[in-house]
Amino acid sequence: MTRDQLEKGLAKYIPLPAVPLLAQWVIEFGAHLRITKARNSKLGDYRHPYAGEGHRITVNHNLNPYSFLITLVHEMAHLTTWNKYRNKVSPHGPEWKNEYKILMREVVKLKVFPLDIYNALVAYMQNPAASSCSDEDLLRTLRKYDVNKEFEHLEELPDNSLFALDNGMVMRKGPKSRKRYKCYEVNLRRYYMVSPLAEVKRLEE
Template sequence: MSIETLKSYLPENALSFLKIWFADYPIHIKITRNRNSKLGDYRKMPDQSHQITINSTLEPDLFFFVLTHELAHLIAFEKFGRRISAHGNEWKTTFAQMILESLDIYPQDLQLILKRFSKSPKANFMSSSDLVRYFHFDQLKDDEVFMESLQIGDRFMYREDAYKVEEKRKKLYLCINSTNAKKYLFKPLAKVQKV
C-alpha cells in the first residue's frame, strides 16, 4: 500500500509519526473489510517483514489509534525480543509512549481520554469504557442501551434471549438467562435491548 493511500485513512498530521515509527522496518499494511472480531492485527511474516491489517471502516482517529496499537507490537518485539508477552509490560510501555508522543493529532476531548488510557493501556480498546463511548456511543440503535444503564432487577434482551440483571460485580454485571436459568457476566458496554 502506498503512503498516499494510507494517508486517506488517517487524521491530519499523523503521517509524520508513522514515518518515524516505520523507519527501519519492512511493513505491509492491508486495509480489510469490517471484521467484528477485531479492529486490527499484527504478524511477523516468514520473510522477516511485518504485516498489519486494519479495518477500512474505522474513522481516522480510531484508525490511527489501532495502527499505533499494532505498530507498538512490532516495535516492542523488535526492541525486547519475540519472547515477550504480546500485551505485556514491554508492549504497554511502548504503546503508552507512542500515544503520548502523538497526542496532539487527536481532538482535545479525546486527548484527555488517551492520557488516562496511556497510564495502563489495555489489550482491547473495548475494555476502556471511555474510548468505547467516544468512538461508538452514537452507533447505538434506537432500541439499544449499554448494560451499565440498567438497574438490578431490570430485564433485557441479548441475541434473542431474555435476561434479568442479578447484581453488579466490580465492573461486570451478573445476569440470569430467563430460559435456562444459567448465569452470565456482561461487560458494562455490552449493547442490549431493555424490555
C-alpha cells in the same frame, strides 16, 4: 504502493493531521497494512515476519477515526517491540507498554484528539492494556464518536430490559454487581456477568 497512495488510503480512516506520521511509520517499518471487515473478537492485530512474509497489521474498517488511530498505534507498538526483542518478551509486557507510550506520545503531539478522548487516553497510557477495549473509560469515550448507532450499550437500557447480544444470546438485564450486570439468559436459564459497554440490541416484548 507509493507514499501518496498510502496517505490517501489512510486519510479515509484516521484524522488528517496524523496521516503523514502513520504513513511514515508504515513505510519505515516495512509493514503491510490491511483494512478488514468488522470482527467481534478484536479491533486489530499484528503478525510478525514468518515464512517469507513481513510485518502484517490489520485493523477493522468500521472503527471511528480516533478508535482506528489508537488501534493502529497499538499494533505498531507490537511491530517495534518485535524489532527490538523478537519473541523474547510477552505480547503486552513492559517492553510493549514502553513502545506504545513512545509511539502514542508522538501522535498526541499532533493534537488530533478531542479533549475528552485526550484525557481518557492519557489516563490509559499510565498502564496500557492488551486492548483499549479493556479500559472502560477510554472505550466509553471513544464510542461517543461512533457513527453506527445500530446497537446500544447495556448500561443505557432500563433495568429488566430484554436484549440480544451479537452472538445470539437473549438476556434480561439484571442488577449491577461491582463492574458488570448480572443478566439472565432466557433460553439457557443461566446467569452471566455482562460488561456495561457490551453492544446489545433491545428486544420488544
